Amino acid sequence: MGRTLAEKVWDEHVVRSVDGEPDLLFIDLHLIHEVTSPQAFDGLRLAGRRVRRPDLTLATEDHNVPTIDWDKPIADPISRTQVETLRKNCEEFGVRLHSLGDIEQGIVHVVGPQLGLTQPGMTIVCGDSHTSTHGAFGAIAHGIGTSEVEHVLATQTLPQARPKTMAVTVNGSLPEGVTAKDLILYLITQTGTGGGQGYIVEYRGEAIRELSMEGRMTVCNMSIEWGAKAGMIAPDEVTYAYLKDRPESPKGAEWDTAVAHWRTLVTDDDAVFDREIVIDAADVTPWVTWGTNPGQGAPLGGSVPAPTDFDDEIDRVAAENALRYMALEAGTPLRDVRVDTVFVGSCTNGRLEDLRTAAEVIKGHRVADGTRMLVVPGSARVRLEAEAEGLDLVFKEAGAEWRGAGCSMCLGMNADTLAPGERSASTSNRNFEGRQGKGGRTHLVSVPVAVATAVRGTLSSPADLAPAAAR
Amino acid sequence: MEKFTTHTGVGVPLRRSDVDTDQIIPAEYLKRVARTGFEDGLFAAWRNDPSFVLNNPAYAVGSVLVAGPNFGTGSSREHAVWALQNYGFKAVLSPRFGDIFRGNSGKAGLLAGRVDEKVVQRLWDYLEAHPGAAVTVDLESRTVTAGEGPDRIEDSFDIDDYTRWRLLEGLDDIGITLGHEADIAAFEATRPGWKPATQKVG
Ligand code: SF4
Numbered sequence: 001m002g003r004t005l006a007e008k009v010w011d012e013h014v015v016r017s018v019d020g021e022p023d024l025l026f027i028d029l030h031l032i033h034e035v036t037s038p039q040a041f042d043g044l045r046l047a048g049r050r051v052r053r054p055d056l057t058l059a060t061e062d063h064n065v066p067t068i069d070w071d072k073p074i075a076d077p078i079s080r081t082q083v084e085t086l087r088k089n090c091e092e093f094g095v096r097l098h099s100l101g102d103i104e105q106g107i108v109h110v111v112g113p114q115l116g117l118t119q120p121g122m123t124i125v126c127g128d129s130h131t132s133t134h135g136a137f138g139a140i141a142h143g144i145g146t147s148e149v150e151h152v153l154a155t156q157t158l159p160q161a162r163p164k165t166m167a168v169t170v171n172g173s174l175p176e177g178v179t180a181k182d183l184i185l186y187l188i189t190q191t192g193t194g195g196g197q198g199y200i201v202e203y204r205g206e207a208i209r210e211l212s213m214e215g216r217m218t219v220c221n222m223s224i225e226w227g228a229k230a231g232m233i234a235p236d237e238v239t240y241a242y243l244k245d246r247p248e249s250p251k252g253a254e255w256d257t258a259v260a261h262w263r264t265l266v267t268d269d270d271a272v273f274d275r276e277i278v279i280d281a282a283d284v285t286p287w288v289t290w291g292t293n294p295g296q297g298a299p300l301g302g303s304v305p306a307p308t309d310f311d312d313e314i315d316r317v318a319a320e321n322a323l324r325y326m327a328l329e330a331g332t333p334l335r336d337v338r339v340d341t342v343f344v345g346s347c348t349n350g351r352l353e354d355l356r357t358a359a360e361v362i363k364g365h366r367v368a369d370g371t372r373m374l375v376v377p378g379s380a381r382v383r384l385e386a387e388a389e390g391l392d393l394v395f396k397e398a399g400a401e402w403r404g405a406g407c408s409m410c411l412g413m414n415a416d417t418l419a420p421g422e423r424s425a426s427t428s429n430r431n432f433e434g435r436q437g438k439g440g441r442t443h444l445v446s447v448p449v450a451v452a453t454a455v456r457g458t459l460s461s462p463a464d465l466a467p468a469a470a471r
Numbered sequence: 472m473e474k475f476t477t478h479t480g481v482g483v484p485l486r487r488s489d490v491d492t493d494q495i496i497p498a499e500y501l502k503r504v505a506r507t508g509f510e511d512g513l514f515a516a517w518r519n520d521p522s523f524v525l526n527n528p529a530y531a532v533g534s535v536l537v538a539g540p541n542f543g544t545g546s547s548r549e550h551a552v553w554a555l556q557n558y559g560f561k562a563v564l565s566p567r568f569g570d571i572f573r574g575n576s577g578k579a580g581l582l583a584g585r586v587d588e589k590v591v592q593r594l595w596d597y598l599e600a601h602p603g604a605a606v607t608v609d610l611e612s613r614t615v616t617a618g619e620g621p622d623r624i625e626d627s628f629d630i631d632d633y634t635r636w637r638l639l640e641g642l643d644d645i646g647i648t649l650g651h652e653a654d655i656a657a658f659e660a661t662r663p664g665w666k667p668a669t670q671k672v673g
């Protein structure tokens with residue numbers, strides 16, 4: 001019988017397999033950052049262990065770094081300690097680190113791909129759940145906890161129970177103006193936040209093949225939001241074109257060898273998935289969340305649902321709690337919801353392509369009075385490339401704030417947070433209570449919807465904007 | 472890691488589904504570089520609410536948390552497990568856990584047992600009717616028990632065999648894996664040379 005993509009990659013990494021025990025998998029790339037690693041390095045020190053493969057380990061500063069005055073010492077002393085601890089640990093254990101001020105500094109899931117370190121057929125882990133992003137290249141990539149970070153540092157392996165496999169096939173093409181973000185938000189609403197649990201999901205079908213690498217990363221990124229262990233997309237010409245000539249991608253004859261191998265990384269025709277979901281791309285429209293988990297979403301053209309719309313008692317109670325927290329009335333058209341802050345950024349939508357889209361939508365418009373808009377590039381390189389194209393000027397002219405690279409308001413760990421009761425439209429991935437700041441209310445949206453919302457001050461799509469004044 | 476065989480302690484009914492890791496411990500509490508002291512961040516947003524279950528003195532000393540489905544979804548932060556442990560929790564029961572949270576619990580020594588949704592409902596009702604009542608989780612027999620007489624609840628919980636074994640023995644994963652050093656070295660010797668490296672070492 002044939003094998004799925006996930007099974008092929010898995011099988012290539014089994015160091016040891018014994019009945020009744022998880023497989024021991026070799027890890028090709030271990031990414032680390034300041035928040036989930038200090039206790040792991042401490043563990044190594046206590047046990048007198050070293051980092052087994054510093055050459056397969058890469059660190060960057062992202063979760064807790066400032067996005068203004070990032071060229072000055074970090075103001076908050078506790079945050080500074082955390083970043084300095086990472087620097088000391090990397091120095092002591094010989095790990096390559098991209099610090100603030102370095103062109104490769106940025107969100108770990110933006111940095112791996114832009115360096116060309118993320119390649120098809122790899123196993124990639126990081127102490128961050130959105131490691132699933134890297135699956136867009138046909139890698140098995142998933143988040144791990146700090147105990148596992150320590151395990152990988154010490155052994156370059158991870159004991160893992162073999163997950164089940166699922167195929168999500170998206171037939172047809174996404175309608176004009178509908179993005180990868182809308183697609184994944186739609187899928188999570190359809191399946192619920194537990195829908196992917198226990199599975200490595202392979203996204204396939206025409207609409208997936210038509211996505212850019214950036215769009216594929218957006219889809220795989222949010223696999224975790226519907227509970228999946230990881231998301232993957234088989235590599236193809238789009239993948240190879242993205243990787244060609246990146247700093248760390250194979251060169252010369254090694255490139256040809258690598259591509260020849262990557263071409264084998266597709267699900268065989270006779271392979272069987274444990275579960276299959278088929279969706280029609282034509283059904284996807286601009287999508288926004290109204291609640292406090294990513295499965296509580298609706299079409300932008302719709303309205304806030306009523307708890308009584310849900311048959312299941314647990315869903316009904318969850319909807320009641322969510323509406324109370326979000327201060328929303330059932331039946332309100334989503335387009336009438338006023339937004340205070342718009343955040344464009346994060347590992348979901350903080351790449352150059354996203355910033356280009358954002359600039360295109362806002363050009364000739366202004367951010368609405370009473371609304372603020374933050375644009376936070378995913379990495380320092382993305383920031384510099386955007387500036388070289390003049391995108392920063394477009395944002396500033398429109399009245400938006402242009403920031404330094406980092407996770408920023410995605411998790412509200414640095415100074416970029418929502419005030420209590422403040423409402424955001426955010427291109428990030430989580431709308432949990434307080435995620436972007438205590439008492440903050442988050443609507444997850446695509447980049448075009450975020451920008452149109454900034455211009456109108458209420459949830460909107462570019463189609464709602466009057467033609468730009470002077471372009 | 473300490474061995475876990477059985478534990479009896481005050482049960483805490485957390486009548487909520489989809490308790491994500493940002494609820495268990497918000498990001499602002501994640502700045503510590505040690506493994507202790509996270510109890511202040513546990514359920515931080517809810518602790519200000521006088522009606523929150525842990526603000527009731529009868530439940531404040533709780534050590535067995537009974538939660539609705541999708542507990543621990545979201546972020547990979549193991550701080551969520553440490554916050555529960557630092558507070559005093561030894562076990563969490565829920566019909567469904569976030570994958571990474573469940574994995575982290577097993578590594579850190581917090582028992583995360585999957586129970587039927589009906590059992591959660593019965594435990595909630597019982598614990599709310601008897602604040603401060605004890606719940607026993609027995610890892611050996613994989614059972615959860617509470618109450619006496621006609622009120623008695625006795626049911627099984629699910630935990631995978633390997634995690635159960637490691638918890639029962641109190642085994643550290645890294646030690647086990649380092650015992651397979653020869654396998655790892657043999658694997659490394661066969662890795663293709665074109666696979667990427669972050670730096671040249673040695
Ligand atoms: S941008 Fe947000 S989701 Fe992505 S790694 Fe940073 S905190 Fe996590």
